[in-house]
Amino acid sequence: MKINFFLIVLIFFAVLAISLFLGPTPINPLALDGTTREILINIRAPRIAVAVLMGMALGASGAVLQGILRNPLADPYILGISSGASLAAAIGIIGGVTIFGTFSIPVFAFAGAVLTGGIVGVMGWKRGGLWPERLLLAGVGLSFLFSALLMLIMSVSRDEGIRRAMLWIFGDLSMSDWERVPYGVLFVFGGVAISLWRAKALNALILGDEFAHSLGFAPQTERVLLFISVGLMTAASVSLGGMIGFIGLLIPHIARFFIGSDNRLLVPASALGGGALLCAADLIARSALPPMELPAGIITAIIGSPYFLYLLRRKNVLSV
Amino acid sequence: MEYHRLSFPLVGNPSPDLAKKDAGQAGMTPGQHGTRSMNERLPSRKIFGLLFLLFTFYFSLFTVSYAAEPPKRIISLAPNMTEILFALGLGDRIVGVTSFCDYPEEAKKKPKVGGMSNPSLEAVVTLKPDIVVMTTDGNPKEFEARLRSMGIRTYVFTSRRLSELPRGVRELGAALGVKAKADEFADHFEASLGKFRIKHARAARNARKVLFIVWPEPLIVAGPGTVIDDALRIIGVENIASGAKAEYPKYSIEEVIRKSPDIIFIGKGKGMESASEGLFKMLRKVPAVREKMVFYVSDDLYRLGPRTLRGIEEISALTDGKP
Numbered sequence: 001m002k003i004n005f006f007l008i009v010l011i012f013f014a015v016l017a018i019s020l021f022l023g024p025t026p027i028n029p030l031a032l033d034g035t036t037r038e039i040l041i042n043i044r045a046p047r048i049a050v051a052v053l054m055g056m057a058l059g060a061s062g063a064v065l066q067g068i069l070r071n072p073l074a075d076p077y078i079l080g081i082s083s084g085a086s087l088a089a090a091i092g093i094i095g096g097v098t099i100f101g102t103f104s105i106p107v108f109a110f111a112g113a114v115l116t117g118g119i120v121g122v123m124g125w126k127r128g129g130l131w132p133e134r135l136l137l138a139g140v141g142l143s144f145l146f147s148a149l150l151m152l153i154m155s156v157s158r159d160e161g162i163r164r165a166m167l168w169i170f171g172d173l174s175m176s177d178w179e180r181v182p183y184g185v186l187f188v189f190g191g192v193a194i195s196l197w198r199a200k201a202l203n204a205l206i207l208g209d210e211f212a213h214s215l216g217f218a219p220q221t222e223r224v225l226l227f228i229s230v231g232l233m234t235a236a237s238v239s240l241g242g243m244i245g246f247i248g249l250l251i252p253h254i255a256r257f258f259i260g261s262d263n264r265l266l267v268p269a270s271a272l273g274g275g276a277l278l279c280a281a282d283l284i285a286r287s288a289l290p291p292m293e294l295p296a297g298i299i300t301a302i303i304g305s306p307y308f309l310y311l312l313r314r315k316n317v318l319s320v
Numbered sequence: 321m322e323y324h325r326l327s328f329p330l331v332g333n334p335s336p337d338l339a340k341k342d343a344g345q346a347g348m349t350p351g352q353h354g355t356r357s358m359n360e361r362l363p364s365r366k367i368f369g370l371l372f373l374l375f376t377f378y379f380s381l382f383t384v385s386y387a388a389e390p391p392k393r394i395i396s397l398a399p400n401m402t403e404i405l406f407a408l409g410l411g412d413r414i415v416g417v418t419s420f421c422d423y424p425e426e427a428k429k430k431p432k433v434g435g436m437s438n439p440s441l442e443a444v445v446t447l448k449p450d451i452v453v454m455t456t457d458g459n460p461k462e463f464e465a466r467l468r469s470m471g472i473r474t475y476v477f478t479s480r481r482l483s484e485l486p487r488g489v490r491e492l493g494a495a496l497g498v499k500a501k502a503d504e505f506a507d508h509f510e511a512s513l514g515k516f517r518i519k520h521a522r523a524a525r526n527a528r529k530v531l532f533i534v535w536p537e538p539l540i541v542a543g544p545g546t547v548i549d550d551a552l553r554i555i556g557v558e559n560i561a562s563g564a565k566a567e568y569p570k571y572s573i574e575e576v577i578r579k580s581p582d583i584i585f586i587g588k589g590k591g592m593e594s595a596s597e598g599l600f601k602m603l604r605k606v607p608a609v610r611e612k613m614v615f616y617v618s619d620d621l622y623r624l625g626p627r628t629l630r631g632i633e634e635i636s637a638l639t640d641g642k643p
Contacts, residue, residue, distance in 0.1 A: 039574050096591035293572050
C-alpha cells in the first residue's frame with residue numbers, strides 16, 4: 001500500500017510536468033522566447049495550479065464525505081453546495097455584478113457555497129449533533145431547490161448571459177490567473193489539513209458512532225469538524241472554476257482500489273489522484289481541438305468513467 | 321399565385337377579372353387576354369368562374385403557404401427578422417415578436433410570444449397570424465412543422481451569411497407583397513458591400529490580424545461562418561479565429577497570445593469593461609492590447625439585418641488609416 005501511494009505521488013508530479021510543457025502547442029523549456037515564457041508562466045502555470053487545487057479539493061472532500069455520511073454514493077456536490085454556488089454565480093453573471101472586480105464571480109460562488117453548507121448543516125442538526133442521513137437528505141433537497149431556481153433564472157433571463165453562466169457553471173479553467181491561487185491554496189490546503197488531522201477519527205466514524213465513541217472520539221464534534229473541512233474545500237473548488245463532475249464521487253473509490261480504506265492514506269491519495277486527473281483532463285481539453293477549448297468536466301468523466309468501470313470488474317472489492 | 325398557374329390548363333379560359341388580375345401581377349396589360357369577347361358569353365363565364373373557384377379552393381387546400389393576399393398579420397420569431405420587416409415598412413403589420421426583439425424601438429411595444437428557441441405555440445396561435453416568419457438560425461425546426469400542421473402559414477428565412485442576405489430579403493419581400501421595397505433594400509445592401517470591398521481591397525494584401533471577442537470570460541470569439549467573420553473579411557483584415565471548428569468557439573488564451581492579433585474588437589454591453597479586465601490583463605503582451613488597439617463596438621454586427629451595414633462601417637472606420 002505504501003508503494004502504491006508512492007506511485008500515486010510520482011504520477012501526480014509527472015502529470016503536472018507534462019501538462020506544463022504540452023498543450024495546443026508544446027513548449028520546450030530550454031528554448032524560451034518572450035511569447036512562450038509569457039504563455040508558460042502567466043497562462044499555463046496558474047491554470048495548472050488551479051486545476052490541481054480544484055481536483056485535490058474534490059478528491060479529498062469526496063473521500064471524507066463518503067466516510068462521514070457512510071455512503072459510497074456521496075460526493076461533494078450531493079450536499080447542494082455546488083448548486084448553491086452555481087446559483088449565486090449565475091445571479092452574479094446575469095446580474096452583471098462587478099463590485100469585487102475580476103473576483104466578483106468567485107466571491108459570489110464562494111459565498112453561495114458557504115451559505116448553502118451552513119443551511120445544510122442547520123437542517124442536518126438534531127439533538128445536539130449532525131446526522132448523516134439528515135445531512136444527505138437536506139443536501140439533496142436543497143440541491144433540487146437551487147437547481148430549479150437556477151433553471152428558473154435561466155429560462156426567464158433574456159440576456160445572453162445564460163450561455164456564459166452555463167459555460168462558467170460547467171467548469172472553466174481558462175481564466176485562471178495567479179491572483180486566485182493563494183486563496184485556493186489557503187482553503188484547499190486548510191481543508192486537507194483538517195481532514196488529515198482527523199483521519200483517524202474518520203476511520204472510527206465509518207465503523208459507527210458507538211464504536212468511535214468507545215475508541216475515545218466524540219462522534220458529533222468530529223463530524224462537525226470534518227463537515228466544515230468538506231464545505232471549505234468544495235466552496236473553494238467551485239469558486240475557482242465551476243463544477244467538475246466525476247472526481248468527487250469516483251476518485252475516492254479508485255484510490256480505495258489501490259490504497260485500501262485507511263483514511264490516513266486514502267484522503268491524501270484521493271487529493272493527489274483528483275489533482276492529477278483534473279490536470280490531465282484539462283490538458284486534453286485545451287489541446288484536443290486547438291485553438292478551441294473543450295470543457296474539462298466532460299473529459300474527466302469520459303476518461304475516468306471507463307477506467308472506473310474496468311476497475312470495478314477487475315478488483316475484488318465489495319464496498320467502501 | 322401558384323394555383324392560378326396550376327388551374328389554367330384545366331379550366332380553359334379563366335374569368336376575365338381573374339385573368340386581368342393575374343396579368344396585372346405578371347406585369348402584362350389586361351387587353352392582351354381579349355377581355356371584351358369573353359364578357360359577351362355570360363353563362364359559360366359563370367360556369368368557368370364556378371369551376372375556377374372550385375379548383376382554387378381545391379388547390380388552396382394544398383398550397384396554403386401561397387395565398388394570393390399579402391399577409392396582414394405577421395409574427396416574427398427572430399430579432400433580425402423583426403428588424404428586416406420594419407426596414408421593409410411592414411412594422412404596422414407585425415402582431416407578435418420574441419422577447420429578444422428590441423430594435424427598432426417600436427418592436428419593444430409589440431406583443432411577445434416567448435423566446436427564439438422556445439416560443440409559445442399558444443401565444444402564436446392566439447394572435448391569429450397570416451404568416452409566421454422564422455429563421456434557420458435559432459428557431460427550432462419542430463416548431464415550424466407544428467405551425468404548418470395547424471394550417472398556419474410560415475416563411476423560413478435561410479440566409480445566414482452576409483452575401484446571402486440580399487437574395488434572402490428579395491424572396492421574403494416577394495412573399496410578403498413588398499417586392500419593390502425589398503429589391504431597393506437588397507440593391508442598397510449589395511452596393512454598400514461592393515463599396516466596402518473596393519475600399520479595403522488594398523488592405524487585404526497585407527492583412528492585419530484581428531480578434532472579435534463576443535464574451536471575455538470565458539473567452540468566446542466570432543469564428544468561421546459568422547456574419548462577423550464575413551464583415552472582417554470584407555474590410556480586409558484577417559480573423560485569427562476563422563480556423564476554429566465552431567461558429568462561436570471557446571477560444572484558447574494561449575493561442576491568442578501566440579497569434580498576437582493587431583486589433584481586438586469586443587462587444588459593448590453592460591459591465592463589459594469590468595468583465596474583460598481580467599482577460600486583458602492576461603493578454604497584456606499582445607500587440608493589440610499593448611498598442612491600445614482594443615475597441616468596444618456596438619452590437620450592430622450580431623444580427624444579420626439592416627444594421628449590419630452600420631456595423632461594418634463602424635469596424636471599417638476603426639481600422640481605417642491606422643498602421
